[in-house]
């Protein structure tokens with residue numbers, strides 16, 4: 457197989473927590489303009505893999521090569537209770553060195569939480585906090601997006617909206633990697649990798665459970 461262009465390449469990554477070997481040689485290549493899922497049972501190492509890919513933790517062995525800018529939406533929100541939504545956007549605008557918060561404003565509309573712009577995080581619902589968490593990961597329009605169950609707590613409409621946003625990013629050439637353990641997400645993904653026994657294997661559509669192939673819209 458000739459190697460094509462890639463946005464993210466993971467080669468033989470290993471990670472253990474003390475003697476517990478979670479990743480035992482994960483290799484994955486992701487092309488630009490693809491919407492990719494990482495699935496696996498609870499505890500199979502999905503979040504560990506994303507933490508390694510984002511640089512949050514170091515792998516014990518192996519290589520990660522990422523081309524372009526990174527956006528990472530961790531499972532746990534990284535928000536400051538005392539700040540409003542708008543203050544978070546300005547804070548991250550500075551961190552990302554952006555000229556403005558135009559893209560973030562679009563995401564507020566797309567994810568239906570613009571009305572909370574001036575509300576402090578301590579007064580937001582769990583789902584709305586998660587919308588802000590996702591917006592902060594997307595607002596600099598990164599080339600590679602690592603999203604760890606980014607729709608937790610979303611209502612159905614916002615869940616569907618999330619997939620529209622993800623598909624549009626893919627169509628604009630971004631690489632979007634989504635951790636999921638919901639079987640029904642699989643039909644929305646171009647490629648699915650299943651983590652099992654510490655390694656990742658492509659999960660072909662024909663092998664997925666029937667429910668995973670439908671798109672419940």
Ligand SMILES: Nc1ncnc2c1ncn2[C@@H]1O[C@H](COP(=O)(O)OP(=O)(O)OP(=O)(O)O)[C@@H](O)[C@H]1O
Nearest residue numbers: 473476478496497498499500501502503504505637
């Ligand atoms: N900081 C840590 N220290 C020790 N063990 C950890 C740590 N983080 C995760 N683990 C363990 O590593 C394994 C993989 O955890 P991880 O969170 O990566 O799995 P996951 O596939 O994302 O699970 P879930 O679907 O429940 O979110 C689990 O057995 C977990 O208990």
